[in-house]
Amino acid sequence: MNEKSGKGEYMSGIIHKKVTEYIEGFGGFQELHDLELYAKENYVPIVMKDAARFLGFMIATQNPTRILELGTAIGYSALVMAMHGDGQIVSVEREDAMRTLALKNIKEKGFHNRIRVVLDECIHFLSTNEETFDFIFMDAGKSHYREYLDLSLPRLSEGGVILCDNVLYKGLVAEEEVARKHRTNIVNLKEFIRYVHEREDLTVSLLSISDGMLLIRRKK
Numbered sequence: 001m002n003e004k005s006g007k008g009e010y011m012s013g014i015i016h017k018k019v020t021e022y023i024e025g026f027g028g029f030q031e032l033h034d035l036e037l038y039a040k041e042n043y044v045p046i047v048m049k050d051a052a053r054f055l056g057f058m059i060a061t062q063n064p065t066r067i068l069e070l071g072t073a074i075g076y077s078a079l080v081m082a083m084h085g086d087g088q089i090v091s092v093e094r095e096d097a098m099r100t101l102a103l104k105n106i107k108e109k110g111f112h113n114r115i116r117v118v119l120d121e122c123i124h125f126l127s128t129n130e131e132t133f134d135f136i137f138m139d140a141g142k143s144h145y146r147e148y149l150d151l152s153l154p155r156l157s158e159g160g161v162i163l164c165d166n167v168l169y170k171g172l173v174a175e176e177e178v179a180r181k182h183r184t185n186i187v188n189l190k191e192f193i194r195y196v197h198e199r200e201d202l203t204v205s206l207l208s209i210s211d212g213m214l215l216i217r218r219k220k
Contacts, residue, residue, distance in 0.1 A: 023049075023050045024048070024049045024050060026050075027049025027050045027051075028049040028052060029056075029080065029083070031083065032076060032080070035074055035075070035076045035105060036049070036076070039073075039074060039076065044073055044074055045073065046073055046074065046076040046077065047076065047080070047139065047165055047210065048210040051165060051210035051211070051213060052077065052080050054213065055077060055081065055163065056084040057084070058161070059080075059081045059084040059087075059135065062134070062135055062161060064085065064087045064134030064135035064160070065086075065088070065134055066087060066090075066133045066134050066157070067085075067087050067089040067090070067133060067134065067135045067136075067137070068089075068092075068131075068135070068137070068152075069089060069090070069136075069139065070122045070126075070136070070137065070139060070148055070152075071091075071093065071122070071138070072091040072092065072093035072099060072102045072117050073093070073098060073102065074102055074105055075091070075101070075102030075106045076105075077137065077139060078091045078106065078111075078117075079109055079111060079115070081135075081137070082111040082115055083111075087114075087134070087135075088114055089115045090116050090118060090133075091116070091117045092117075092118050092120055092121075092122050093119060093120075094121050094122070102117050103117055122140045122141070122148055123144065123147055123148070123151065126148065126151035126152060126155065127151060130155075131155065132156070132157045133156060134156075134157045134160045134161075135161055135162075136160070136162045136163070137163050138152070138163070138164040138165065139164075139165040139166070142166055142167075142169065142185045142188070142189055144188075145164060145167070145188070146195055149162065149164075149216070158218075159217070159220075160217065160218075161215060161216070162216040162217070163214070164213065164214040165213055166211045166212060167189055167192070167206070167211075167212040167214045168189075168208065168211055168212025169185060169186060169211065169212065170211060173186055173193065173212070193214070196214065202216055202219065203216070203218075203219055204216050
């Protein structure tokens with residue numbers, strides 16, 4: 001349910017619509033504008049513009065050598081990370097057609113030597129791959145975030161960071177009742193958020209950036 005603000009305007013999602021529009025005006029990247037347009041015109045979900053800026057900032061400040069991305073889509077977020085650091089990126093995508101498109105976009109942008117796109121299910125990849133990573137970006141199936149986390153932590157280097165996108169799911173995690181089509185995602189995301197906050201071995205920060213982002217790292 002939308003709530004009315006003091007000035008007679010309605011709130012939408014987790015941030016006031018006008019605030020979102022203002023922030024989005026400073027987001028995105030001119031170098032990737034064609035991909036942003038493609039995603040919008042073809043209804044392909046990619047990270048929102050403010051989330052993309054935050055993701056780039058995290059890479060620039062953390063300077064990870066090895067990066068893992070769960071969920072490639074058209075390669076937009078992988079390219080954002082590549083533009084803001086010098087590390088090698090492994091991105092996992094389950095759909096062959098999407099992987100092919102991502103590889104095309106990555107090659108056209110000149111980052112094919114630094115981004116490897118693997119065709120696989122995220123859970124299978126995490127279960128069978130023994131590489132370690134300094135930074136893990138989770139943006140695949142939201143209902144599987146807890147499974148991804150449990151499998152990702154053994155792959156995370158000391159001092160490494162995990163960033164999860166869309167954890168507030170349009171603000172629906174705060175609602176008591178949601179439409180049946182969203183119920184599985186919402187129930188699992190609520191459980192995931194509770195789970196990470198209750199783990200004493202993790203440092204966690206839940207942020208209202210974009211559609212909700214969650215930062216996780218192991219305590220020393």
